[in-house]
Amino acid sequence: MPIQHLCTIVDKTPLGADTYWMQLECGDMVEQTFQAPGQFIHIACPPHFLRRPISVATCQSDTPDDGVSIVFQVRGEGTRWLAERSEGETLDVLGLLGNGFAMDPVGRYLLAGGGIGVPPLYGCAQYAGGRAVAVLGFRSQAQVIMPQLFADACENVFLCTDDGSLGFHGFVHQKVEEILCKDRDFTAVLACGPKLMLRGVAEVAAKYGLPCQVSMEERMACGVGACLGCAIPMADGTMKHVCKDGPVFDASEVDWNG
Amino acid sequence: MAKADLSVTLAGVRLKNPIVPVSGTFGFGEEYGQFFDIERLGAFCAKGLTLRPRVGNPPPRIAETPMGMLNSVGLQNPGVDAFLEREWPRLQGLDLPVIANISGDTPAEYAAMCEKLSGAGVDMIEVNVSCPNVKAGGLAYGTKPELAAEVTKEAKDHAGGTPVMVKLSPNVTDITEIAKAVEGAGADAVSLINTLRGMRIDLNTRRPILKRNTGGMSGPAVLPVALRMVWEVHNAVKLPILGMGGVTNAETAVEMLLAGATAVGMGSALFADPMAAVKTVDGLADWCAAHGTTPKELTGGVLPWA
Ligand SMILES: Cc1cc2nc3c(=O)[nH]c(=O)nc-3n(C[C@H](O)[C@H](O)[C@H](O)COP(=O)(O)OP(=O)(O)OC[C@H]3O[C@@H](n4cnc5c(N)ncnc54)[C@H](O)[C@@H]3O)c2cc1C
Ligand SMILES: Cc1cc2nc3c(=O)[nH]c(=O)nc-3n(C[C@H](O)[C@H](O)[C@H](O)COP(=O)(O)O)c2cc1C
Numbered sequence: 001m002p003i004q005h006l007c008t009i010v011d012k013t014p015l016g017a018d019t020y021w022m023q024l025e026c027g028d029m030v031e032q033t034f035q036a037p038g039q040f041i042h043i044a045c046p047p048h049f050l051r052r053p054i055s056v057a058t059c060q061s062d063t064p065d066d067g068v069s070i071v072f073q074v075r076g077e078g079t080r081w082l083a084e085r086s087e088g089e090t091l092d093v094l095g096l097l098g099n100g101f102a103m104d105p106v107g108r109y110l111l112a113g114g115g116i117g118v119p120p121l122y123g124c125a126q127y128a129g130g131r132a133v134a135v136l137g138f139r140s141q142a143q144v145i146m147p148q149l150f151a152d153a154c155e156n157v158f159l160c161t162d163d164g165s166l167g168f169h170g171f172v173h174q175k176v177e178e179i180l181c182k183d184r185d186f187t188a189v190l191a192c193g194p195k196l197m198l199r200g201v202a203e204v205a206a207k208y209g210l211p212c213q214v215s216m217e218e219r220m221a222c223g224v225g226a227c228l229g230c231a232i233p234m235a236d237g238t239m240k241h242v243c244k245d246g247p248v249f250d251a252s253e254v255d256w257n258g
Numbered sequence: 259m260a261k262a263d264l265s266v267t268l269a270g271v272r273l274k275n276p277i278v279p280v281s282g283t284f285g286f287g288e289e290y291g292q293f294f295d296i297e298r299l300g301a302f303c304a305k306g307l308t309l310r311p312r313v314g315n316p317p318p319r320i321a322e323t324p325m326g327m328l329n330s331v332g333l334q335n336p337g338v339d340a341f342l343e344r345e346w347p348r349l350q351g352l353d354l355p356v357i358a359n360i361s362g363d364t365p366a367e368y369a370a371m372c373e374k375l376s377g378a379g380v381d382m383i384e385v386n387v388s389c390p391n392v393k394a395g396g397l398a399y400g401t402k403p404e405l406a407a408e409v410t411k412e413a414k415d416h417a418g419g420t421p422v423m424v425k426l427s428p429n430v431t432d433i434t435e436i437a438k439a440v441e442g443a444g445a446d447a448v449s450l451i452n453t454l455r456g457m458r459i460d461l462n463t464r465r466p467i468l469k470r471n472t473g474g475m476s477g478p479a480v481l482p483v484a485l486r487m488v489w490e491v492h493n494a495v496k497l498p499i500l501g502m503g504g505v506t507n508a509e510t511a512v513e514m515l516l517a518g519a520t521a522v523g524m525g526s527a528l529f530a531d532p533m534a535a536v537k538t539v540d541g542l543a544d545w546c547a548a549h550g551t552t553p554k555e556l557t558g559g560v561l562p563w564a
């Protein structure tokens with residue numbers, strides 16, 4: 001059951017030119033609604049009419065207030081408004097929404113993230129208790145975020161850049177394949193990032209016989225399954241809804257041509 | 259301060275207050291039931307149904323607009339039979355009138371749905387002749403008086419004693435012509451406005467944001483258009499009106515009542531604030547008590563300049 005809460009911003013830290021880490025005090029939202037890493041919150045950005053969906057990077061239940069951390073990139077008016085908020089201000093938040101990554105607490109995971117899709121995988125790495133290998137892709141060195149956090153939370157981290165300015169020169173799915181060639185001992189591949197990257201990772205995972213879950217994006221209105229606005233097509237010809245059925249889906253369910 | 263009597267009667271159905279979440283914004287009542295007790299509302303209009311299931315339009319289906327939004331959901335729904343089988347048993351037990359909303363491609367489809375829904379005992383049937391997001395049928399019926407009348411008559415003939423409310427499109431030159439036509443054909447009420455056709459374009463890609471290029475606009479930005487149309491229809495016909503379009507709070511709900519609405523629909527406002535409808539019920543109670551009035555008394559109470 002989602003909760004609406006006025007959350008206080010307790011920390012805002014820039015992670016680069018246009019990307020921010022923000023920590024919120026959320027009452028008992030985590031305690032009441034946490035299911036798995038990969039859920040999201042829906043943030044009102046007045047005067048803009050619709051809320052903005054942002055994934056939870058990491059969260060913890062705590063007293064007196066639970067904590068939810070998000071990482072977001074300024075893309076347009078709403079995220080710019082969010083970036084202009086200061087510590088101590090409050091945000092009207094719905095959360096935690098959706099279903100996250102289905103994870104076995106004793107499993108071992110291969111995490112594949114691209115760009116602003118990287119942050120929610122941090123929660124996965126923590127949940128896996130360090131039994132995770134992360135492949136994190138960015139356009140170039142200047143865009144790299146959270147490398148140390150992942151290094152601390154994972155067995156191993158591989159950074160990739162499209163332009164070769166840091167780490168592996170190439171795409172995330174290529175690095176994922178390189179790893180799976182040598183080591184297939186993973187419970188599943190968990191991926192978040194641009195759709196093209198997700199598709200590439202899903203294909204590689206399928207080739208090596210590993211289950212793969214992907215976190216999808218679509219424009220939202222309600223965020224809770226009432227408006228049917230955030231539909232994405234499934235391989236079986238039906239529609240599912242990113243806010244309620246996702247945002248995390250089994251890669252084999254998704255219609256990648258849709 | 260004495261408590262105001264908020265109850266109203268819409269097409270013979272008693273609502274404990276005039277606030278009604280509108281079709282397509284409230285699912286089948288389950289989702290927002292997580293945030294508040296939906297029995298506190300006056301009634302609700304369920305997601306638009308068609309005779310057979312529909313998958314709806316491809317994404318993106320949502321675009322933001324200044325103080326509003328566009329949608330092109332395209333009547334995605336499980337079909338009337340699945341609604342009756344899976345949703346109606348839960349809804350039937352509520353202390354809350356449920357208004358089923360239907361769209362068809364032919365008058366015969368409207369007739370078939372009316373038979374099924376009235377047979378099951380829904381409280382009211384809202385005949386949508388105005389969805390801008392489907393290619394066939396829908397919009398055409400809502401933009402031609404003769405066709406709107408034909409569909410209304412067909413619905414009435416097959417709805418038994420269940421009240422029939424016809425949902426009007428704002429995408430017409432003169433909405434009163436359509437209102438008069440459906441009144442003549444036996445409608446028990448009208449609801450308006452459905453969404454206004456609109457468009458947004460992504461500057462980087464030069465593509466429309468919606469995959470279907472255009473969609474239906476709703477939210478606070480459409481309030482003045484909705485008020486004007488409700489006022490025109492109130493002056494043109496005797497039918498009770500479920501007035502909607504851009505209502506967000508008690509003040510805008512009172513405006514809608516004054517323009518001529520008997521009950522007030524709220525949709526997009528819930529996307530911004532899930533509690534908007536119940537806050538409006540409470541705010542309306544306070545407003546009426548403070549002004550020594552009731553929703554019934556407010557209906558059509560605007561004092562136009564001569
Ligand atoms: C489940 C989910 C999780 C997300 N997690 C994150 C995250 O952790 N960090 C992050 O930086 N971004 C995330 N996004 C993307 C983020 O929601 C968009 O960047 C943001 O909504 C853009 O808003 P804006 O006002 O800045 O842009 P504008 O272009 O001004 O927004 C206009 C409208 O389009 C919508 N919109 C635009 N782009 C997107 C998009 N990519 N996805 C969904 N709606 C969009 C906006 O919500 C708004 O309604 C996530 C999206 C989804 C669906
Ligand atoms: C996402 C969405 C879906 C809708 N679906 C339907 C529908 O299925 N049937 C219908 O008659 N109207 C539908 N409508 C129109 C609304 O019922 C209402 O007429 C309109 O949104 C204006 O009210 P508002 O400004 O309060 O949202 C839909 C509106 C939205 C925003």
Ligand code: FES
Binds near residue numbers: 223228241242244
């Ligand atoms: S955003 Fe309304 S159903 Fe997903």
